[in-house]
Amino acid sequence: MxxxxxxxxxxxxxxxxxxxxxxxxxxxxxxxxxxxxxxxxxxxxxxxxxxxxxxxxxxxxxxxxxxxxxxxxxxxxxxxxxxxxxxxxxxxxxxxxxxxxxxxxxxxxxxxPVVDLQATNVTTHFDTERLASLPGSRDFWAVVAQTPAVSMSRVDVGGSGALTQQPYTAYGLTSGGGVNRGVVEGIMVNEGAGGGGSDLYYTDYGSFAEIAVNAVGNTAEMPNPGVLSQFITKSGGNTYHGTLYADYENDAMESHNIDASQIAAGVTGSNVLSASDTNRLSTFKDFNADLGGFVARDRMWWYGAYRRTTTGQRYPTLVDDVQDTWVPVGTGKVTYNLSASQKFIGYFQHADKSQPDYLGAIQILGGRTTPAIMHADAVWNSHFPTNVWKVEYNSVLTNALLLEVRAGTYHSVWWRTSKSSAPRVEDTGNNFVSGGVYGINFIRNRPQLNGSLSYSKAGWGGNHNFKVGGEIMRDSVVNPFYGFTSATNALSLFVNGSPSQVYVYQSPSFSQSGVLTDALYVNDTWQLKKRLTLNLGVRWDRQQAFLPAQEGPGGLTFAEVRNVITWNNNWGPRIGASYDLTGDAKTLVKASFGQFWLYPGADFASSINPNSATWYRQFRWATDLNRNGVWDPGEEGALLGVSGGAASTALDRDLQNTFTRQVTTYVEREVAANFGVRSGFVWNGRRQVRTTIRADRPFDGYSVPVTIRDPGPDGRAGTSDDGATLTAFNLGAQYVGLAAVNLTTNLPDTANSDYYTWEITATKRETGTWSLLASFAETWSRETNLGGGASFTPNALISTDGGRLVYKTWQGKINASVRLPFDLRVTPIFRHQSGTPFGRTFVATLNYGNATILSEPFSAERTPNINVLDVRSEKAFAVNRSRVVGFFDVYNIFNTNAEQALSVSSGNSFLRPTAITPPRIARVGVKLQW
Missing domain, CATH: 2.60.40.1120 (Carboxypeptidase-like, regulatory domain)
Structure with missing residues (x-):
């Protein structure tokens, strides 16, 4: 047998x-x-x-x-x-x-078997037990941080990144911009197409039965080129069961690691916070409770959960306050068995994030990771409630035919308000900011319907598993903008203490945009012979961007535009093959090819919306006449730009969506029972890059060469550290002073980017007394430096390789678990991540405005490599029919203080650390399961 x-x-x-x-x-x-x-x-x-x-x-x-x-x-x-x-x-x-x-x-x-003989995608599964034993911030980003070939923009230490969306990169593709897709209970929940790590809201980590991270080689069910993250919540059952979880850490359990050299480089404190405390957690508290059971056995099950996470985080850029954040999350799920072959599922989750000190500046870019030096009254008070719900119907029509249909919604409101009425001032040279920020909200609503019909058939030249599916989705956003509370409603911009520009805003306005999505896909997993399986599929996506009727400043109205643009030709073929090389199910060779389209997002049409999300006029400001440190009416010079109202916006009539072609090749080998190794190569090529440029300033319009001097690291020309002279380009006189004409178009092929990744991963399943997930990946990138707006000039090509940034990154991980006698368990996690490459930049004043110039090749410098070791120790006790587990975690055992981000612009702040790896910290906690 x-x-x-x-x-x-x-x-x-x-x-x-x-x-x-x-x-x-x-x-x-x-x-x-x-x-x-x-x-x-x-x-x-x-x-x-x-x-x-x-x-x-x-x-x-x-x-x-x-x-x-x-x-x-x-x-x-x-x-x-x-x-x-x-x-x-x-x-x-x-x-x-x-x-x-x-x-x-x-x-x-x-x-x-360790080797999967049929699938051509690369997936990492995190089940309930693995999730429960994984130390860290207990969120989605802690999960992807353990996934092979994924590198994080910030390495978390004991929850230092908790309750903050973290950008990450997988096989060269960085999150945001419609690259990845997050699916909770079958509902698409990405927070946005643009920016940062906005791939997910703040969920209840403890409520999930399993998380699957599908990194590359996805079938036609996945439209996008990046990571497909799938979340399934726990259910009730025929017995009552529950869990209580609590953990705690504070600064009394934490070391210091900021040293004298980092303080000398510009890490500063304040009268209430020493420089050595600016990267330390103030507190981390996490409480989780869930309970599941039945209304009627085998007929109706229910499950409920509650989580509240609280953090206090110090930042070197927030010099006079601790960033406190708290998120309560409630979850409910009901499963109803209509018959032996029909099932209904209802699901709801509500999360509500509050963060009185949301970091960020306006013209000093970088979002939450901006190098801007801020005080508590110069940042936003942020609030972010979200709701996810669904109803689902499953029917096993025959032994070979399955129907799945689900409807649901993702809804969020992100409001940010000012805490000061003082005039806003930002200095892009030394990164200091002061005064209140403007008030702005972001409301998203995404109702959706998706389903599939699966059919299994033996014969027809082998065994087939056909799947036909599709989705309909309406994704819309409303952007209420309330401006500054200062009398001038303006932002005064300096460069190393000298007046430079002023942005004069108009408010209130209520910008709106959206996109309708229809999608169909067909996939067939076809096992031709015992040793050969083909995965064949094709996906079609149709996106139609629209602008609802809306209102701008001063009661100005804008009519509805139902069809801004429609993409009907987003076809994505998927071809995969896997072959059992030796016939003993222990050695597999597999390969895949796919073409994946970016999701444009509800905010796509906002780039061409005359009712801009923020209305302003940008002027040159050369002299502060009364020397009061802020712009006053009448001090402005030439008009440099306009957003909203007078600005002309348009779409290129031939505009196409951006896509990525992906090729994967892997060899997998079962080297021992339950122990496997895989190694492979992945290429991602990004094509048809779309962005918004100034059509009134064509690329070849920057035709007047001028010599500029690299002012060196100190940002002051004429000093001993000055660099070489460089040739930059002024705008031709015929284009200077023209009204802005924004054009959303595809960049030329010179803006294509390519990413090449080699990976090796070893996996030992948790059998016996130990388990292991170890990986190493290295990525070679050739990434365009051309972009939209001010980045679409010949000046963006300075110090590049034909317009491309050429650099290399790598990362390695070891995640193990060892069971010891007396119900003891030890879980060590080691993370190594290469430093981030960069080149020093400086700001040059040209005849069309300020330009950021790369003074050296992008990979000329690099932040330090990061090595972090964490260990969890657990002891379990049986108490009647329950199980009690006490645990003790130590994070960053070697107390590394590697800088994770630096200010790279010449000036007083050059090489100032803006993110330093947090110090060693301990955590204690307890789990009760029954």
Whole structure:
């Protein structure tokens, strides 16, 4: 008697499946075998029967462990236990039955092959146990930080990055800009298409049964080129079960690591915060509780959860306050079994983030990671409530046919208000800011409907798993802008203490935009022979951007524009193949090709909306006549730019969406039982880059060469550290002073970017006493330095390789777990990440405004490499029918103080650390499970 368990093709965004073939000892197929399914995640007693080819399929299974019982008259019953089903995958169980009447039970969970013989994508699964034992900030970004080939913009230490969306890069592609997709219970929940790490809202980490991170090689179910992250929430059950979790850390449990050289480089404190404290956590508290059970066994289950996370974080750029943040999250889920083959699921989650000190400047770019030196009254008071809900219907129409339909909404409101009425001042040379910020909100609403029909068929040249699906989605945003509370409603801009420009704003306004999405896809996982599987698919996406009727400053109205642009031709082929090289299911060669389109996002049409999100006029400001340190009416010079109202906006009539072509090749080998190694190469090529440029300032219009002097690191020309002279380009006289004409268009092919990644990963499943996930990845990037606005000039090509930034990054990770006697467990995690390459920049004043010039090749300098070791120690106790676990974590054991970000602009702030790896800190906590 023999059995095999293998993971196969993607089947669902919320469930998995089990299939296989039943034969006798002569390998003849057995039709008519009755198969009964059982397990904690099963409602009722589902059964199925093998078809004429001995094939069976049990679809729409929640992630978890299952048991199968096979019965046929004249044969001994067979039981297979320990079959684990993961989110979006199929477990294939092939069984031999012997004549006779003796029952036999065999547990096969430990026999699951490490090598996946059918799937061509690369996926990392985090189940409930693994999530519970993973130390860190207990959020989505802590999960992706452990995923092979993913590097973080900030390395978290003991929750230092908690409750903050963290940009990350996978195989060269950085989050934001419509690259990745986050799916909670089948609902798309990305917070935006543009900017930073806005891939997810602030969820309840403890409420999830499993998180699957699909990094590359995705099928036609995924429209975008980046990471597909799938989240499935825990469910109730036929027994009551629950969890309590609490942890705590504060600055008394934390070291210091900012040294004298970093203070000399510009890390400063204030009268209430010493310089050595500016990267330390004030506090981290996390409480989680959940409970699940039933209304009627096998008929209706329910699950509820609550989480509240509180952090206090110090930053070297926030010099007089601690950034306090808190997020309560409530979750509810109901599962109703209408019949043995029909199921309804309802889900709701509400999160509410409050952050009285939201970091960021206006013209000193960088968002939350801006190098701007801020005080508490110069940042926003931020509030961010979100809601996610869905209803889902699943129906097993036949043993081979499954229908899934779900409807839901993602809704969020992000409001930011000022805390001071003092005039706003920012200095792009020394990065100091003062005065209040403007008030602005961002309201998103995304109702959506998606579904699929899956059909399994043996024969037709092999075994097929067809899937046809689609989605309809309306994504819209409203941007209320309330301006500054100062009398002038203006931003005064300096460069190293000298007046430079002024932005004079108009408010209030209520900018709106949106996009309608229709999508269809077809996918077939086709096992031609025992050793060869093809994954063939195609996806079609249609996006239509629109502008609702809306209102600008002074009651100015704008009519509805139903069709700003429609992309009908976003076709994405997917081709994958996997081949069992040796025929023993231990060595696999696989490859894939796909073309993936970026999601434009609801804010796409805002780039051409005459009702701009922020209305202002930009003037040259050369002299502060009364020397009061701020602009006053009448001091402005020539008009440099306009946003809103008088600005002309347009779309290139031939505008196309941006896409990425992706090629993956991998070799996987099972080197020992439950231990596998994979190594592969991934190419991502970004094409048809779209952006908004100044059409009144064509690229070749910058035709007047001028010699500029690199002022050196100190930012002052005529000193001993001055660099070489460089040739820059002024704007031709015929283009100076023209009204801005913003054009959204595709950049030329010289703006294409290519990313090449080599990866090696070793995985040891948690069997016996230990587990391991270890990886190393290196990426070679050739990334365009051309962009929109002021970046679309020949001056952006200075010190580049033909307009491209050429650099290399790498990262390695070791995540292990060791079980010791007396219910002890140790989980060490080591993270190595290369420093961020950069080149020093300086600001040159040209005839069209200020230009940021790269003074040296982008990879000429690099922040320090980061090495962080964390360890969790756990001790479990059995108390009646419950389990109590106490744990003690130590983060950044070696207390590294590597700078994670530096100010790279010449001037007083050059090389000033803006993000320093937080110091060693301890955490204590307890978990109760029953």
């Amino acid at each position: 023999a059995a095999s368990v293998a993971r196969a093709q993607t089947v669902s965004t919320t469930t998995g499946a089990i299939n296989g073939t039943v034969t006798d000892t002569t390998h003849a197929v057995l039709p008519g075998v009755t198969i009964a399914l059982s397990g904690p995640a099963v409602m009722g007693a589902p059964t199925t029967v093998t078809d004429q080819n001995g094939f069976f399929r049990l679809p729409s299974l929640a992630p978890g462990d299952y048991q199968l019982t096979f019965e046929l008259s004249g044969f001994g019953p067979v039981t297979r236990a320990g079959i684990h089903v993961s989110l979006g995958f199929t477990a294939t169980v092939n069984v031999e039955m012997s004549p006779g009447s003796v029952a036999e039970t065999i547990t096969v969970s430990g026999a699951s």
